[in-house]
Every structure is written in structure tokens, then in C-alpha cells.
Amino acid sequence: MCLSKVYFERGGRKEVFLEEVASVTVDDGKLRLKTLFGEQKEINARIKEIDLLAHNILLADSGVNST
């Protein structure tokens, strides 16, 4: 199973935003995340990094860099 843990980076700190994520859809700057269990979450953010080996996706503010 290749689910990912999704982190949100804010001010240099990484916080877990959602776990067991199965898909991420980008829609006009908004991200829609779905877990294997059907949970859905939306966030105004941008994808900063996808690490498929570590099973991590890193999000950041969609606007100006905050780090």
C-alpha cells in the first residue's frame, strides 16, 4: 500500500495534516485530499514536495513563501 502522510509546513515547522492519504487533487490552488477510508479534507495550499519512498507529501502556503 502506497498511502502517504501529508504534512503542512508553516513557519519552518512541519505538522501532520492528514494520514493514510490515497489521492490528492489540485483544483485552482485548492487541494482535495482523500484517505483510503473515504475521509476528505480540503486546504488552500500548494504541494511543495512528494517523496514516494518516504511516503510523505509536503504542503506549504499557496501564497508567498512563509519560511
Added chain:
Amino acid sequence: MCLSKVYFERGGRKEVFLEEVASVTVDDGKLRLKTLFGEQKEINARIKEIDLLAHNILLADSGVNST
């Protein structure tokens, strides 16, 4: 192994851009893709969808919608 096949969508058609992708880094609208074997590719595009179960990442034009 959770490597992904990366597709680029142009004019409603999906083309394989890179296979066995291990990581994607987003840098100012530019995507840097790395395969497990160390191959690197850059592309001016945006991530449209990540499907971790299907092992697919879909890219699209970074500018205006082309579909």
C-alpha cells in the same frame, strides 16, 4: 516500492513523461522529478493529481487550463 508513473496532460491527451519516479520537488512553478535510478528531469508544469493507489501522478500546463 511506491514509485509512480508521471503523466503530462496536454490537450486532453495523457502522455507518459517519466516512469519509476521516486520524488517530485516543486520549485517556483518548476517541477524537478527524480527516479529511483538517479535520473532527473525538470518541467514547467503543475501537479494536477496524485493517485497513490494507482501509482500515477498527473501533470498539466502550469499556465492557463489547456483542456
